[in-house]
Amino acid sequence: MSDEARDFYYHAQFQEDRYGTGATGFSFSLNNSPLSISNSSPHEPQGFDPSSYMSFTDSLNGSSDYNTLAKAFGLSPSSPEPLLEVKREQNLVVDAGSETAVTPNSSASSSSTEAGDDDSNKVKRERQQKESADGGESSKKGSKAKKKGEKREKEPRFAFMTKSEVDHLEDGYRWRKYGQKAVKNSPFPRSYYRCTTQKCTVKKRVERSYQDPTVVITTYEGQHNHPLPATLRGNLGGGMFMPPSMVAPPASFSQDYIVQMPPSAVYNYHAGGMNSFYPQTSSATLSTAPLHHQQLQISDYGLLQDIVPSMFLKLEQ
DNA sequence: CGGGTTTGACCTGCGC
DNA sequence: GCGCAGGTCAAACCCG
Numbered sequence: 001m002s003d004e005a006r007d008f009y010y011h012a013q014f015q016e017d018r019y020g021t022g023a024t025g026f027s028f029s030l031n032n033s034p035l036s037i038s039n040s041s042p043h044e045p046q047g048f049d050p051s052s053y054m055s056f057t058d059s060l061n062g063s064s065d066y067n068t069l070a071k072a073f074g075l076s077p078s079s080p081e082p083l084l085e086v087k088r089e090q091n092l093v094v095d096a097g098s099e100t101a102v103t104p105n106s107s108a109s110s111s112s113t114e115a116g117d118d119d120s121n122k123v124k125r126e127r128q129q130k131e132s133a134d135g136g137e138s139s140k141k142g143s144k145a146k147k148k149g150e151k152r153e154k155e156p157r158f159a160f161m162t163k164s165e166v167d168h169l170e171d172g173y174r175w176r177k178y179g180q181k182a183v184k185n186s187p188f189p190r191s192y193y194r195c196t197t198q199k200c201t202v203k204k205r206v207e208r209s210y211q212d213p214t215v216v217i218t219t220y221e222g223q224h225n226h227p228l229p230a231t232l233r234g235n236l237g238g239g240m241f242m243p244p245s246m247v248a249p250p251a252s253f254s255q256d257y258i259v260q261m262p263p264s265a266v267y268n269y270h271a272g273g274m275n276s277f278y279p280q281t282s283s284a285t286l287s288t289a290p291l292h293h294q295q296l297q298i299s300d301y302g303l304l305q306d307i308v309p310s311m312f313l314k315l316e317q
Numbered sequence: 318c319g320g321g322t323t324t325g326a327c328c329t330g331c332g333c
Numbered sequence: 334g335c336g337c338a339g340g341t342c343a344a345a346c347c348c349g
Contacts, residue, residue, distance in 0.1 A: 177322055179341055192340070196320085205340090322347070329340080 186210035
């Protein structure tokens with residue numbers, strides 16, 4: 001697998017009740033066939049390679065097994081009814097189905113200039129040399145500088161889209177905003193966040209789709225090397241949304257499978273059919289419509305917090 | 318006072 | 334080489 005093909009795109013929708021009316025929920029509004037080879041999306045790049053699809057797990061572990069995820073969601077490679085969109089970014093983020101294309105290769109740098117630790121350290125060093133002539137070799141942040149010629153390693157990334165009124169969705173981890181930039185051709189800025197846990201280099205970018213302002217595009221980069229902050233574990237209620245960071249596919253569709261809603265939270269679903277899956281908890285209700293049209297209504301987020309930690313442990317082993 | 322946010326400056330990569 | 338856009342830094346600021 002090439003370095004430049006390790007990013008992912010995930011599409012979900014979240015109906016949020018930010019004002020506490022109790023009506024919250026999310027839906028995997030997958031308007032495209034992510035696992036489909038015969039994809040007909042107008043936004044799909046020409047000559048799109050279906051092998052570029054891979055599971056979250058694959059994305060994070062560096063392996064590529066396209067069929068695994070397809071199986072996991074009961075899809076044949078040409079299934080017209082995708083349940084989950086997991087897509088590598090091939091140097092771009094593409095909304096394969098909706099109107100919210102994310103700068104399709106307008107500048108590959110948007111997806112390839114990651115791992116700022118390397119460059120930024122260089123930047124820091126240079127700045128320090130400029131600004132502090134006392135040759136301070138300190139720099140609490142620039143401690144792991146790399147050689148100049150060394151090529152930056154790209155962290156695996158995946159992006160997903162969420163329908164939400166708030167930009168920064170709670171995902172159980174603590175984030176520190178370190179930047180905000182205006183996005184070309186978009187009235188909405190892009191925010192940059194870093195995980196505040198020490199030694200954790202996970203970053204995420206949050207921006208709104210300029211074509212559909214109700215859609216928030218979140219791009220995760222890297223993997224958390226620590227558990228969910230304890231102070232937040234018991235606080236998963238209240239409309240929190242767990243974006244998917246990893247999928248642990250089942251051996252077969254008839255079995256339970258786990259969708260990890262990251263960074264670490266997991267929902268456990270039971271596959272109910274080719275085009276639907278059902279949460280095992282009674283806290284949620286799900287229509288029998290095809291999944292990509294379904295809206296999972298979670299009426300009791302308190303239950304969610306019970307589910308998440310246990311599922312996480314399950315995946316941890 | 319500690320931790321998070323804001324924001325202008327600065328850097329890098331890329332296309333022309 | 335230049336300009337543009339994305340990404341990051343870090344001082345100033347804010348807030349509990």
